Amino acid sequence: MNWMYLIKRIGQMLLTLWVVATILFFIFRLMPGNPLAAYIDPTFTKEQEEQLMRQFGLDKSLMEQYLIYIGNLFKGELGQSFFYKDSVSSIMMNVLPNTIYLMLFSFVIAYVVGILFGVLFAWYRGTKFEAIGLVATLITRSAPQFWVGMVLLAIFSFNFNWFPSGGVSGAGSEFATEWEKLTSLDFYKHMALPSITLIIYLLGLPLLLMRSNMLDVLGDTFVEMAKMRGLGKYRIMFKYGARNAALPVLTAMAVGIGYTIGGNVIIESVFSWPGIGRLLVNAVTASDYPLAQGAFLVIAGFMIFMNFIADLLYGLLDPKVSVGGGK
Secondary structure, eight states: OOHHHHHHHHHHHHHHHHHHHHHHHHHHHTSSSOTTGGGSOTTOOHHHHHHHHHHTTTTSOHHHHHHHHHHHHHTTOOOBOTTTOSBHHHHHHHHHHHHHHHHHHHHHHHHHHHHHHHHHHHHTTTSHHHHHHHHHHHHHHHSOHHHHHHHHIIIIIIISOOSOSSSSSOTTOOOSSHHHHHTOHHHHHHHHHHHHHHHHHHTHHHHHHHHHHHHHHTTSHHHHHHHHTTOOHHHIIIIIIIHHHOHHHHHHHHHHHHHHHHHHHHHHHHTTOOSHHHHHHHHHHTTOHHHHHHHHHHHHHHHHHHHHHHHHHHHHHOTTSBTTTBO
16 A cells, blocks of 8 residues: 555545535625525515624634634534524434435445346356347436436335335324334335436446456466366356456446435435435535535535545555555
8 A cells, every 4th residue: 555645545535635625615695696585584684684694604714714614614513594593514414314315225226236247247258148238238228317207106115105205204293213213114115216316317337337347357378277067157257257347347346335425315305205315405505505505515525536436445455556646
């Protein structure tokens, strides 16, 4: 491990986060209109309006607001929501677990199934099985997430009434603890359709990437030697082929996790899933920019961090590559 390279990459990650945080701050502050217009009652006096502006720090200059914002970020504070009148951090912590559950459940299934079928498509190259599978994969990969979600809702929720149309629990019921939620069948029934939608979208990348890598590996000498030794096809396929073709897929997984968090915005909106993506949409709609910029920052930070992890993984998993030092 090249420690200087590691320190450099951490510095680049922190610099990128600072740039993103700065852009988010000025984008929302420079938008036209008064951000508190929706919350100022017409009966408010001028003094009451000024008091409300002072309460949220909007009476200060733009640079003063920026310095306070950056200082709060170093302390882990993301400000106070205009709409909920509560800290942004506590609001997001209430919904972030739902996003993580949906993302992890869908991601694991998509990558396990994708890697498996990528191996099979490469092994059975040129057959109808591969041709039909590739066409289906490309169709599902290119289909818009919101369209897939609405089709699933129309068929399995509104038509057959097999699954709920939104939320994480039945009407009028709440989970007392996260453990109660994770052990509830009702929670998984609500997560089924958004998860299937996300799996359909995610499946294409590991499948196509694994197939491409397997085609390269299957032409190598050690695979031909394994065939000459009379080893079984599944042993050759997975022990010799998939094992050597999986490296780029594993590094892509880290990047994929980051981008999946961002992609959840559409799915959470379609299925009314109370996660950070839906919270972001609601915050933007309500002009609640402390909450919106906090949600944006968390999503961007997660993506930047997972890109950093992918970069390190590639050097650690491939002995032919020295992290930060080339070959």
